[in-house]
Amino acid sequence: MRKAAEAAAADGVVFDEDNLGGRGETAEELARTLDFTVPEDKLEHVKMLKKKISGGHLSERSLYREVPTPAEMDLIKIPGNFIPNIAPNAREIIDFALSHIPVRDGPRRSRQKKRMAHKWEVKRAQDAQRKAQTIAAREAKHKKLNHHRNNVKKVLAQAAEINAAKATAAAAAAAPVAVVSQSA
Numbered sequence: 001m002r003k004a005a006e007a008a009a010a011d012g013v014v015f016d017e018d019n020l021g022g023r024g025e026t027a028e029e030l031a032r033t034l035d036f037t038v039p040e041d042k043l044e045h046v047k048m049l050k051k052k053i054s055g056g057h058l059s060e061r062s063l064y065r066e067v068p069t070p071a072e073m074d075l076i077k078i079p080g081n082f083i084p085n086i087a088p089n090a091r092e093i094i095d096f097a098l099s100h101i102p103v104r105d106g107p108r109r110s111r112q113k114k115r116m117a118h119k120w121e122v123k124r125a126q127d128a129q130r131k132a133q134t135i136a137a138r139e140a141k142h143k144k145l146n147h148h149r150n151n152v153k154k155v156l157a158q159a160a161e162i163n164a165a166k167a168t169a170a171a172a173a174a175a176p177v178a179v180v181s182q183s184a
Contacts, residue, residue: 004028028087036092044101049098 038046067090068076076083087093 032087032089036089036096038092038095038099045101045103046095048097049101067094 067086
């Protein structure tokens with residue numbers, strides 16, 4: 001406030017906190033003269049914003065936590081209590097300020113919801129990739145085992161053939177040999 005007053009004085013404008021605008025009005029008088037009524041087309045929007053403020057839609061004071069109700073003002077006026085300097089139309093001023101909040105397009109989203117949606121999307125993609133890799137690894141393992149199994153079967157078949165050939169050779173060696181003499 002002091003810097004503003006010094007800047008105004010430097011520009012040649014006389015600034016007095018008690019005499020606003022040079023009309024002899026105090027801040028309270030000036031606040032009473034301003035029109036803070038909410039336009040008719042914004043009333044529904046203001047009611048919706050009051051319900052959206054944290055504290056729940058049943059908590060009417062959640063928005064006006066610094067503005068006491070008239071009944072509370074009677075309790076505050078007990079001697080010894082601090083009496084805040086509150087404009088008599090404080091609730092109207094708050095409603096007027098709320099009426100200037102622009103209407104949001106679409107549903108309200110939060111960054112946490114977006115982060116969690118992205119996290120689960122990445123997790124599902126990783127799970128799908130892991131599942132495909134597991135299936136491919138299992139198929140490769142079964143293919144390798146089948147290859148070993150087939151090799152073992154071939155070796156066993158060859159061993160049976162070799163053993164059969166050895167057995168016939170041994171039988172042939174042990175059998176008496178008939179000597180055929182050729183006499184002419």
